[in-house]
Amino acid sequence: xxxxxxxxxxxxxxxxxxxxxxxxxxxxxxxxxxxxxxxxxxxxxxxxxxxxxxxxxxxxxxxxxxxxxxxxxxxxxxxxxxxxxxxxxxxxxxxxxxxxxxxxxxxxxxxxxxxxxxxxxxxxxxxxxxxxxxxxxx
Ligand code: ZN
Numbered sequence: 001x002x003x004x005x006x007x008x009x010x011x012x013x014x015x016x017x018x019x020x021x022x023x024x025x026x027x028x029x030x031x032x033x034x035x036x037x038x039x040x041x042x043x044x045x046x047x048x049x050x051x052x053x054x055x056x057x058x059x060x061x062x063x064x065x066x067x068x069x070x071x072x073x074x075x076x077x078x079x080x081x082x083x084x085x086x087x088x089x090x091x092x093x094x095x096x097x098x099x100x101x102x103x104x105x106x107x108x109x110x111x112x113x114x115x116x117x118x119x120x121x122x123x124x125x126x127x128x129x130x131x132x133x134x135x136x137x138x
Contacts, residue, residue: 004032012125037137042100
């Protein structure tokens with residue numbers, strides 16, 4: 001079995017962002033030379049997500065509105081923020097949107113559904129954050 005490991009770095013200009021990272025993951029798969037296996041992509045921070053969905057700007061606005069209803073930003077709303085932090089909402093948003101995506105690798109390509117794309121979801125940006133790509137297979 002072969003494996004490949006790569007880290008993507010992000011420092012988004014805004015606090016919140018959805019970035020389509022499918023091209024970066026495909027590039028790492030190409031470089032790995034692995035043709036059959038699995039590709040794991042996970043956020044390495046507890047206030048950001050990796051998830052798979054449609055690359056459609058209206059949907060991304062819908063996600064943002066929905067997340068803000070479920071876990072609104074607010075320094076005085078959460079126990080976690082009593083520690084002096086202000087990012088309790090980002091922890092909750094991360095949990096809702098998920099930590100990782102696992103995609104099958106078939107004939108050297110990410111075996112995604114017709115509209116599936118891999119996204120990095122940032123909920124507490126404006127600082128350096130990492131995403132792990134781990135590909136295993138033959
Ligand atoms: Zn925190």
